[in-house]
Amino acid sequence: MTVNSGISRVTGRPRHQRLPEEVASYVRELIISGTVRPGEFLRIDRIAEQVGVSITPVREGLGILRAQGFVRLLPRRGFMVAPFTHQDIRDLFWAQAVLAGELAARAAARITPEKLEQLEAISEDYEVANAAADLTKVIDLSHAYHREINRAAASMRLAMLLDSVVKTVPPRFYATIDGWIEETRHEHPLIIEALRERDADKARELMKVHISYGAERLIETLSARGLWSEQPS
Numbered sequence: 001m002t003v004n005s006g007i008s009r010v011t012g013r014p015r016h017q018r019l020p021e022e023v024a025s026y027v028r029e030l031i032i033s034g035t036v037r038p039g040e041f042l043r044i045d046r047i048a049e050q051v052g053v054s055i056t057p058v059r060e061g062l063g064i065l066r067a068q069g070f071v072r073l074l075p076r077r078g079f080m081v082a083p084f085t086h087q088d089i090r091d092l093f094w095a096q097a098v099l100a101g102e103l104a105a106r107a108a109a110r111i112t113p114e115k116l117e118q119l120e121a122i123s124e125d126y127e128v129a130n131a132a133a134d135l136t137k138v139i140d141l142s143h144a145y146h147r148e149i150n151r152a153a154a155s156m157r158l159a160m161l162l163d164s165v166v167k168t169v170p171p172r173f174y175a176t177i178d179g180w181i182e183e184t185r186h187e188h189p190l191i192i193e194a195l196r197e198r199d200a201d202k203a204r205e206l207m208k209v210h211i212s213y214g215a216e217r218l219i220e221t222l223s224a225r226g227l228w229s230e231q232p233s
Contacts, residue, residue, distance in 0.1 A: 023061025
């Protein structure tokens with residue numbers, strides 16, 4: 001087994017994450033996709049083989065997920081997948097919407113013409129990627145769009161809080177939300193215009209609506225994939 005190579009077995013891309021974070025991303029996606037279910041124990045050796053790392057970063061990665069509430073550690077038994085409910089999804093999107101909305105409002109007061117041009121270029125590239133059906137590029141550009149707004153807000157600690165929330169849903173799952181791509185195409189330019197007008201209230205509300213859109217639709221998508229055998233409230 002090749003361990004700690006420069007290319008991730010999970011993404012097929014050069015490794016930029018620390019290995020425990022890569023493990024956490026991999027297992028988190030297994031949980032949210034329903035590949036592993038609540039109550040199921042996770043085999044550390046199998047995860048190490050699948051990700052292409054040693055045992056130590058797997059344990060550390062599972063420790064990250066334990067802190068996030070995705071897994072539980074049972075003495076002498078190991079790590080078990082914790083329950084993950086509809087309300088968990090709603091809470092994640094609510095927190096993300098509130099934090100992202102506040103960052104957009106702060107960006108409206110600070111954003112530079114150069115940053116606005118950069119956001120417009122990202123929005124245009126998004127259209128091109130969507131027309132080409134390049135889903136990976138669409139996801140990357142959406143991430144870049146939000147990253148630049150968060151940077152423009154110049155509120156590092158708030159952005160770090162948002163990042164900790166965003167990490168709990170794998171990026172590719174956003175693209176599975178019914179209508180997400182079309183909503184993004186429509187709403188990104190509106191947010192840019194609010195930033196250009198330096199209208200903090202408008203930017204905040206547009207961003208909150210933009211983020212909140214996906215909660216119930218993601219629940220529907222994950223339910224259809226069999227994440228929940230029953231329909232938790």
